[in-house]
Amino acid sequence: MNTIVSSSSSWCPRPVLADEYERRVELIEVYAADIKDETKTAELVKIVHQCWPLTSLTHLKRVKNCSGGNSTATVLQILLCERSDVDACSSVEQYIAESFQKHSVPEAARWLGKPWLATVSRYTPLTRKQFEESSVFWATIFHEDKKVTKALSGKLFSKEELGRMSRYMALAIAAAKAGKRLEMASVGAAVVVDPGLDQIMAVACDHSSSSDPLQTAVMVAIDLVAQGQGGGVYNLGIQYNGRLNQTLCQELHNESAPVADLRGSVVDKVLVASFKPETPEMEGATPEKNGKSVAEAKLKTKVPYLCTGYDLYTTKEPSVMCSMALVHSRIGRVFYDQPYPAIGGLGSCDKIHVRRNLNHHFEAYCCSADATEMELARKEEFDLLS
Amino acid sequence: AAMDSISEADKDNARMDSALAVARESQKRGEVPVGCIIVFNGEEIVRGGNEVNQTKNATRHAELVALDSLYKWCSEHELSRERVLAESTLFVSVEPCIMCAVALRLVGLRRVVFGCANARFGGCGSVMDVHSEEKRYDAAAARLPLVCRGGVLADRAVELLKSFYDGENPHAPMAKVKKKAGRKR
Ligand SMILES: [Zn+2]
Ligand SMILES: [Zn+2]
Numbered sequence: 051m052n053t054i055v056s057s058s059s060s061w062c063p064r065p066v067l068a069d070e071y072e073r074r075v076e077l078i079e080v081y082a083a084d085i086k087d088e089t090k091t092a093e094l095v096k097i098v099h100q101c102w103p104l105t106s107l108t109h110l111k112r113v114k115n116c117s118g119g120n121s122t123a124t125v126l127q128i129l130l131c132e133r134s135d136v137d138a139c140s141s142v143e144q145y146i147a148e149s150f151q152k153h154s155v156p157e158a159a160r161w162l163g164k165p166w167l168a169t170v171s172r173y174t175p176l177t178r179k180q181f182e183e184s185s186v187f188w189a190t191i192f193h194e195d196k197k198v199t200k201a202l203s204g205k206l207f208s209k210e211e212l213g214r215m216s217r218y219m220a221l222a223i224a225a226a227k228a229g230k231r232l233e234m235a236s237v238g239a240a241v242v243v244d245p246g247l248d249q250i251m252a253v254a255c256d257h258s259s260s261s262d263p264l265q266t267a268v269m270v271a272i273d274l275v276a277q278g279q280g281g282g283v284y285n286l287g288i289q290y291n292g293r294l295n296q297t298l299c300q301e302l303h304n305e306s307a308p309v310a311d312l313r314g315s316v317v318d319k320v321l322v323a324s325f326k327p328e329t330p331e332m333e334g335a336t337p338e339k340n341g342k343s344v345a346e347a348k349l350k351t352k353v354p355y356l357c358t359g360y361d362l363y364t365t366k367e368p369s370v371m372c373s374m375a376l377v378h379s380r381i382g383r384v385f386y387d388q389p390y391p392a393i394g395g396l397g398s399c400d401k402i403h404v405r406r407n408l409n410h411h412f413e414a415y416c417c418s419a420d421a422t423e424m425e426l427a428r429k430e431e432f433d434l435l436s
Numbered sequence: 437a438a439m440d441s442i443s444e445a446d447k448d449n450a451r452m453d454s455a456l457a458v459a460r461e462s463q464k465r466g467e468v469p470v471g472c473i474i475v476f477n478g479e480e481i482v483r484g485g486n487e488v489n490q491t492k493n494a495t496r497h498a499e500l501v502a503l504d505s506l507y508k509w510c511s512e513h514e515l516s517r518e519r520v521l522a523e524s525t526l527f528v529s530v531e532p533c534i535m536c537a538v539a540l541r542l543v544g545l546r547r548v549v550f551g552c553a554n555a556r557f558g559g560c561g562s563v564m565d566v567h568s569e570e571k572r573y574d575a576a577a578a579r580l581p582l583v584c585r586g587g588v589l590a591d592r593a594v595e596l597l598k599s600f601y602d603g604e605n606p607h608a609p610m611a612k613v614k615k616k617a618g619r620k621r
Binding site for chain 2: 262263272280282369370374407408409
């Protein structure tokens, strides 16, 4: 269980997060002032909030502590308004005084020092890195998403999980090689796994060709899962399944020793699980006339819905079309080996899995060994296309 | 010229009427009511309705179902798929989703007429501009853009979807979806 694929030590899925997780700090200018009369701080905060709610800057603390330059004394500084709030014709002091006047608290102006321009971070920090960057400029509030932090630092998955995952990816890569040997259209293969049961639900090669570019590995995998649930439409033929199995086994046997694990434990399951779908418990059972017991039986049998909660391992980043197919199929997580710069939908051309307006989102991880390798793949891709 | 355009619109309406009939058939089978027909040489050659629940395959949207029928039709009539697709028009009751829009471009279809907009998944202007974008479909996958006309009998497509989602779909935990569909156009 410890050494699975030769490169497993470096095998580390990197999360593909929405763009806002990756952006550098962007700055915006705001007016701030020292609080001269600290006994009025609470009152000031209230008044300033009423005058300038700063609803887009709620990640910034309204008041921050600033140690004075010459002594140990500290000064409190308060955020007032955005630079753009101040209308062009008046001075800042005048504008602020007028605003306080409007809110019937003209005296508040006297509790503050001279307003000055501060640069602060425009966006709510989503990662620890962004939080740290933002904090350099102004005291920042950070609601840390522990999962994101772990994922970004490569600590989301345990050793055991990584071992399992890298084996599934190795299987996908072997299936892609098998597909190539069978002279199937092009490149790529996909493996669907139920991570809860640690069970393979489908192994699919790329069937797309110039006459039907739609039967990609992902689309075939989705249909194989459907077949396992008593549905499905693609007529892939028993012959194909047999040949793929055979070639896949050969492929796995050719691999060096560390993949041995795959041969024993995984391939047998592949043969059973993906190509001879097991009939769900429900069908065999004869439900009692009593409606209640039928309902109970239904509850007990976890009827799978499409690819809900499943993982997909694929050698290539799914295209925009396939990514959307995975949204429709309610996939849980997608692990891809190589990015697909020209048409990839999970990081390269788009991030379909995190698009706001879509009704289902999933996690995507890029697993290629390192950035240099990614660059190389990118280059190859373009060479192929040009 | 004005007369010509009116009669073209009437023709599109009549085609959309057929697509809506396919959508209603889908609904009778317990599917999301989306339907389409493909017209080649001025004649309807194939139709397709949503088959997601029946096949347990979430990619079996009306458009992809119709494409499979078109392939069959082409081999029966010994015509090249490429030619037929390039000269056909797809009439679909709801704006094609992102997946279908890419698929239609990949197979080389050129013209789409749709009913109501699809605010949740639409790939022809609502969520993404798959139909006209160049960058994602360059080189190997490159085909010409899809020429789209939307809003044909949109109200009727919306009605149909509403009646479906109000009646609750027992198979899909996604009910609220297309409430806003169609408003955009
Ligand atoms: Zn694809
Ligand atoms: Zn679609």
